[in-house]
Amino acid sequence: MKPAGAGERIYRRLLRLFPKPFRQQYQESLVDAFRAQRSESRYRGLLGWARFWGEVTIDLTKTALRLRLLGDRRALSAPRRGGSIPSVQCENAGPWWTRWVSGWTRDFRFSARSLRKAAGFTAVSVITLALGIGATTAIFSLVYSVLLRPLPYDRPDELVLFWEYDPRYQFDHLPLSPAQYLDWKREAEPFSAMAGFRSTSVTLTGGQAQAERLRAMYVDGDLFDVLGVASYRGRQLRAQDCLPGAAPVVVMGYGLWQSRYGGDPGIVGSAIDIDATPHEVVGVLPPGVRFPPPVNLLGQLYEWQTQLYLPFVPDTDRRASRSVMAVARLKSGVSVDLALQQLQPLARELASRHSEIAEGVRPVLVPLREQAVQESRGGLLMILAAVGVLLLIACVNVANLQLARLPARTREIAVLSALGASRPQVLRRLLTESLLVAVIGSLLGIGLAWTGLQSLSGLARNYVPDMGPVQLNAPVLLVALLAGGLTGIVFGMAPGLRAMRLDLTRSLNQGGRSASGGQQRLRSGLVVAEIALAVVLCIGTGLLFNSFLRMQSIDPGFNAQQATALQFLLPKGRYPESAQIEQLQSRVLAETRAVPWVEQSAISSTLPLIGVGNSGAGHFLAEGQALEEAQQAQQVAETRYVSDGFFQVLEIPLLSGRAFESADLGEERPVCIVNRQLAERMWPGQSPLGRRIGISVTEGEVPWLEVVGVAENFKSG
Amino acid sequence: MPETQDFDEMLPLTPATLHILLSLAEGPCHGYAVKQDVEERTGGRIKLGPGTLYEGIHRLERQQWIEECGAPGEDEHSQRRYYRLSPLGRRVMEAELRRLDEILSFARSRNLAPDSEVA
Numbered sequence: 097m098k099p100a101g102a103g104e105r106i107y108r109r110l111l112r113l114f115p116k117p118f119r120q121q122y123q124e125s126l127v128d129a130f131r132a133q134r135s136e137s138r139y140r141g142l143l144g145w146a147r148f149w150g151e152v153t154i155d156l157t158k159t160a161l162r163l164r165l166l167g168d169r170r171a172l173s174a175p176r177r178g179g180s181i182p183s184v185q186c187e188n189a190g191p192w193w194t195r196w197v198s199g200w201t202r203d204f205r206f207s208a209r210s211l212r213k214a215a216g217f218t219a220v221s222v223i224t225l226a227l228g229i230g231a232t233t234a235i236f237s238l239v240y241s242v243l244l245r246p247l248p249y250d251r252p253d254e255l256v257l258f259w260e261y262d263p264r265y266q267f268d269h270l271p272l273s274p275a276q277y278l279d280w281k282r283e284a285e286p287f288s289a290m291a292g293f294r295s296t297s298v299t300l301t302g303g304q305a306q307a308e309r310l311r312a313m314y315v316d317g318d319l320f321d322v323l324g325v326a327s328y329r330g331r332q333l334r335a336q337d338c339l340p341g342a343a344p345v346v347v348m349g350y351g352l353w354q355s356r357y358g359g360d361p362g363i364v365g366s367a368i369d370i371d372a373t374p375h376e377v378v379g380v381l382p383p384g385v386r387f388p389p390p391v392n393l394l395g396q397l398y399e400w401q402t403q404l405y406l407p408f409v410p411d412t413d414r415r416a417s418r419s420v421m422a423v424a425r426l427k428s429g430v431s432v433d434l435a436l437q438q439l440q441p442l443a444r445e446l447a448s449r450h451s452e453i454a455e456g457v458r459p460v461l462v463p464l465r466e467q468a469v470q471e472s473r474g475g476l477l478m479i480l481a482a483v484g485v486l487l488l489i490a491c492v493n494v495a496n497l498q499l500a501r502l503p504a505r506t507r508e509i510a511v512l513s514a515l516g517a518s519r520p521q522v523l524r525r526l527l528t529e530s531l532l533v534a535v536i537g538s539l540l541g542i543g544l545a546w547t548g549l550q551s552l553s554g555l556a557r558n559y560v561p562d563m564g565p566v567q568l569n570a571p572v573l574l575v576a577l578l579a580g581g582l583t584g585i586v587f588g589m590a591p592g593l594r595a596m597r598l599d600l601t602r603s604l605n606q607g608g609r610s611a612s613g614g615q616q617r618l619r620s621g622l623v624v625a626e627i628a629l630a631v632v633l634c635i636g637t638g639l640l641f642n643s644f645l646r647m648q649s650i651d652p653g654f655n656a657q658q659a660t661a662l663q664f665l666l667p668k669g670r671y672p673e674s675a676q677i678e679q680l681q682s683r684v685l686a687e688t689r690a691v692p693w694v695e696q697s698a699i700s701s702t703l704p705l706i707g708v709g710n711s712g713a714g715h716f717l718a719e720g721q722a723l724e725e726a727q728q729a730q731q732v733a734e735t736r737y738v739s740d741g742f743f744q745v746l747e748i749p750l751l752s753g754r755a756f757e758s759a760d761l762g763e764e765r766p767v768c769i770v771n772r773q774l775a776e777r778m779w780p781g782q783s784p785l786g787r788r789i790g791i792s793v794t795e796g797e798v799p800w801l802e803v804v805g806v807a808e809n810f811k812s813g
Numbered sequence: 814m815p816e817t818q819d820f821d822e823m824l825p826l827t828p829a830t831l832h833i834l835l836s837l838a839e840g841p842c843h844g845y846a847v848k849q850d851v852e853e854r855t856g857g858r859i860k861l862g863p864g865t866l867y868e869g870i871h872r873l874e875r876q877q878w879i880e881e882c883g884a885p886g887e888d889e890h891s892q893r894r895y896y897r898l899s900p901l902g903r904r905v906m907e908a909e910l911r912r913l914d915e916i917l918s919f920a921r922s923r924n925l926a927p928d929s930e931v932a
Binding site for chain 2: 114118121122124125126127128129130132133151152154155156158159160162163
């Protein structure tokens with residue numbers, strides 16, 4: 097037998113609506129009939145699917161209600177269909193609740209009929225409600241799942257990011273040096289565990305797929321223990337993997353596993369080529385788990401889309417370069433402040449042990465949760481507000497629709513009252529009708545939210561491949577349902593409430609054609625509110641769009657139009673010698689320039705606005721300057737390695753001197769081009785041409801470069 | 814067993830009930846076959862969803878108009894439940910058909926029924 101599909105499982109659950117004895121007796125037969133009906137040809141396709149479920153739901157609720165409410169009392173004979181205004185008839189005899197139920201059933205039937213008559217009104221009301229509820233919920237659910245999903249780690253409140261403050265840089269989010277990290281990890285008291293990681297990029301090759309440049313993270317073997325994340329397939333990295341000389345292994349993110357390997361379970365244990373070196377895949381992370389999470393560093397969002405996790409082998413004796421980020425888990429009950437206090441003595445001791453540690457360097461702990469969500473909370477609230485306005489507009493629309501019908505309804509109510517309907521009866525009639533619209537609209541809305549969310553998240557998955565499972569946001573759905581439903585019901589009752597103090601004869605005579613002044617004011621008020629809300633939304637959108645345009649129109653100092661960029665990275669395994677790299681680069685230049693429609697081509701270590709140039713560890717100094725002077729003045733400059741043609745391709749003006757030539761390659765003529773800012777700072781009022789500077793100078797011999805040109809400033813990063 | 818006059822208390826039957834009885838009158842059937850039979854016979858005008866079908870069967874069983882029986886020969890090992898018309902059910906059905914027939918004959922005699930012009 098075929099395994100039960102999702103539909104059948106849902107149906108089975110729905111069967112609980114039936115009274116227990118009935119269910120026990122007929123459950124299997126019902127499911128059998130359900131299955132057989134599902135396979136009928138007229139239920140094929142999407143429309144068929146909708147029709148099938150519509151019919152099944154109605155069938156089920158109707159019969160379940162009958163069985164529950166009427167028990168076996170109901171005879172098998174036909175209902176006596178009465179006059180045209182059913183609920184005004186005398187109620188059947190019987191206990192109060194049967195009367196109550198049959199009254200409701202009759203009201204229900206009557207409402208259905210009158211709604212069918214006002215098909216236009218019904219359709220618009222239902223669609224407005226459905227759209228309001230559906231769009232609101234779908235959009236918010238998606239944003240919530242992408243931006244504010246809780247951190248996918250065990251007890252995330254205990255996790256802190258470990259940074260250092262260095263007075264020389266006046267910056268308190270500095271990564272650690274490898275040696276410093278190892279010291280902290282070994283000796284820090286307040287942590288139950290600590291793990292380091294370092295960002296890198298790797299090239300993934302092999303298989304049928306294209307070579308891919310991916311963000312990878314070197315991580316400590318116990319990182320996932322610290323985070324409390326179990327692997328989805330295979331195992332996590334272990335401390336042994338990080339020992340020097342261990343076999344190269346890798347753990348893969350769920351997104352990459354899906355996108356490149358189609359979720360092939362055989363991936364674990366197989367080898368993939370990372371930077372031209374085979375690595376054994378030992379595990380896959382669960383969906384939605386990624387480390388580090390997007391982090392807000394001093395107002396900037398850093399989002400490492402980490403896809404591969406490689407064992408991290410810290411270089412034990414390097415204390416100069418800060419390259420290791422660290423995450424630590426606080427021992428239970430230890431607060432961040434307490435932890436910082438406990439770290440003080442160790443910080444002093446480490447500083448006295450190692451002269452490289454500058455005075456005033458101190459550890460900085462930031463709760464991971466704080467750093468991870470700060471950025472998104474503002475945006476999320478904004479979207480919630482926008483979505484709320486959308487929902488309000490939908491509600492106002494529903495209210496307006498009901499009020500527009502009011503004059504006609506007033507007459508109808510007058511007729512009913514004239515025929516002897518009591519006020520509660522009239523109110524009940526109106527309530528049923530509004531409820532019916534609200535329920536249909538809400539059901540459609542839920543469906544819309546669900547399908548909308550599926551397609552939206554499919555779209556989003558193209559950009560965030562390892563997005564965790566997306567769920568309908570229950571609180572927002574509930575609020576949307578309540579708001580939409582209540583508005584419909586309250587305003588649907590309006591004519592009835594008004595009828596409480598109605599002059600029967602007058603409204604019968606008037607034919608209810610004119611709306612009273614009060615309603616007119618209310619309706620105008622609603623329209624005004626609606627326009628105001630729409631304007632608010634428009635302004636918000638406009639502002640967003642405007643800042644986007646402004647961002648686009650910043651003059652970057654270069655002209656990227658007609659320029660096309662291509663990134664290539666050479667795996668170290670295949671290009672060990674720098675001569676090989678130079679050979680490849682000149683071949684790339686020669687061959688691209690041979691393409692007929694290429695005017696000029698150039699190679700740069702990083703592209704402006706895409707990557708920041710390398711600022712290196714040291715300072716730059718002009719010839720004749722002492723290193724201490726440069727250090728004191730904090731002379732740090734970004735450096736880019738560019739080929740000839742670079743300034744031409746990006747149309748960056750050269751103010752004086754010359755551009756690079758291919759003859760500048762090689763060791764014999766160490767030359768450089770500086771920008772206007774540097775020239776003005778170092779040699780104000782003088783020509784920088786022919787002078788020499790050193791870059792990334794830390795100590796000892798300075799590799800001097802001769803300034804051969806000055807270029808206009810351009811925006812770098 | 815109720816007396817004949819009791820049947821009049823039970824009549825008229827709902828169309829769905831009558832059609833279920835008609836289907837079972839031709840021999841034992843399982844629930845879904847009844848549904849198909851009814852829908853075919855009425856050209857889809859009467860639709861019996863799973864709930865409606867078994868609610869009807871449930872009531873008919875309680876009234877002892879139909880009863881569960883074993884599966885017939887070729888379908889012996891089927892898990893499905895089979896039902897057949899009880900003698901009481903047959904009499905109710907006949908009473909209802911008689912009632913309808915009386916109405917129809919009356920209508921025909923007055924040229925009121927749709928096909929009476931042919932007659």
